Amino acid sequence: MKLLVLGGSVFLSRAVAAEAVARGHEVVAANRGRSGPVPDGVRHVVADRAEALPAALMDEAFDAVVDVSRTPSHVRRAVAALPDAHWVFVSTINVYADDSDPGGPGAGRLRDPEPDDVDAAGSPEAYGAMKVACESLVREGAATSAVVRPGLIVGPEDPSGRFAYWPARLQRVLDGARDVLAPNDPADPVSVLDVRDLAAWVVDLAERRTEGVFDAVGPVTPIGALLAAVARGVGAEPRWVWAASDRLEAADVRPWSGERSLPLWLPRPEYDGLPAHDAGPAIAAGLSPRPFEDTARDTLAWLRETPGAVVTGLTAAEEADILAGLRADADRAGADAGV
Template identity: 80%
Template sequence: MRLLVLGGSAFLSRAVAADAAARGHEVVAVNRGRSGAVPDGVRHVVADRDGPFPAATAAEAFDAVVDVSRTPSHVRKAVAALPEAHWVFVSTINVYADDSDPGGPGAGRLRDPEPDDVDAAGSPEAYGAMKVACENLVLEGAGSAAVVRPGLVVGPEDPSGRFAYWPARMARLLDDDATEVLAPGHPDDPMHVIDARDLAAWLVDLAERRVEGVFDGVGPASTVGELLAAVARGCGAEPRWRWADDATLEAADVRPWSGERSLPLWLPRPEYDGMRAHDPAPALAAGLTTRPVADTARDTLAWLRATPDAAVTGLTAAEEAEVLAGLPGGRRPDRS
């Protein structure tokens, strides 16, 4: 197979290019060359998608294209240049208009498409709306296509720092006598994650088999308690979890999901139940296979240790200690 990866140098798209090259496919990656090197065995075409689609690349015959773009103009130009290839477009569950509704393809209501290129910084609505427009461009313009809407993608090389918070927190626990670790919500709250390497392998499968359809690209259903237990197990840690409910976290000015002063992966209920609980069955039936979360956590911790500047987002040690001290039975941190 001759595969074009629009991206190919960072996280998920890089994992796609690496997996396809390892299978012996001829892989070409088009990107600006600013996010790192493409994998070994992948031909790199340097191009800025803000400009015209590269004419020489458009003249080549590709069996399939994998695109991760959020920018409608980029997708519009690429589909027009390569309409005969089989397209695998990586979208997001942020296309759904109601974050509390776990309804998937054909059931969940989508955001109104945003056909223009908008700065989505700090605006999940714009991000999801542009992804809807990109989906439409692919489904209407390509001869055949699969659209995959991932949820939380995790693993080594993740630039977001969200999941990495937890292996990093386990590493800090291993170096400290204190075993208490702040945990978000309730251990039975639903949650699912998917390792970027597993998602990438499935995207290549979809390209190879020219599978058509729309899927939620989420891992097997789990709970926050099971997820954190698996992270601890993969990192060789034995924390004593101190669970804090939504109201307690909000009162302590802890922020959800990611970023400064956040407890990553925490999503208040019920307004975000849909993001937590999309059905993995159609993707699993279409060939998605996933590794244990413990393995992902182990590999992420190894990557963090080998990459001192890797992104890790969330509460600092001092901020977590302050929140723990405010829980029933908590001990004020020593400020001496």
């Protein structure tokens, strides 16, 4: 198979290019060359998606194209230039209009499409709406296509630093910081998918010319079970300190990701749908998620090997301060109860 990856130098698209070339495919990665090198064995063509694809690509015939763009004009030009290839378009579950309802392909209501290029910084609505438009461009313009809608993608080389917080934090348990702040309730659902598993499946979809729309998510798992698996992958035995959402909010702990956040925590019920999408159809179509322990172990190894790798979330000092506040609250409650 001759595969064109529009991207190929960062996280998922890089993992797709690496997986495809490891299987013996001829792989071309087209990008501006500003985000790092493409994997060994992948041919790099310099291309700026704000312009027409370079003539060097137009003279070639590709069996499949993988695109991760969020920008409608980029997708519009590329599909028009390469309509005969099988397209695998990586979208997002942010295309769904209701974060409290998991919906799913053919069931969940989508956001109104945004056909124009909009700055999506800080606007999940614009991001999801542009992805809706991109999906339509691919499905209507390509000869055949598959659309995959990932949720939270995790693992080595993740530039967001969300999942990486947990292996990094649990490594500190080995240094003596055994009390670990955990979000809300261990029964709360969460869903994550290792980038390498998603990349392998994307290549499968390209090889098989699979058609359809899929929620590309991992199995729904209680967050307590996920964090316990991360601890096993790291080799740590933490003492979990579960704090209710209202207590976290009172301590100015932020959800999901970023500074002063407790990653993977999502307030309920307004975000009940985000971690609850059905992985069954994607798994039936060949997606094969690995154990969380493996993802945690490999993410920690990557962190150790990569100075400057991004880890977002509470600092050690911020977590220690919140834990001290929780202990003080518990002591006061015990004193009030005469314990």
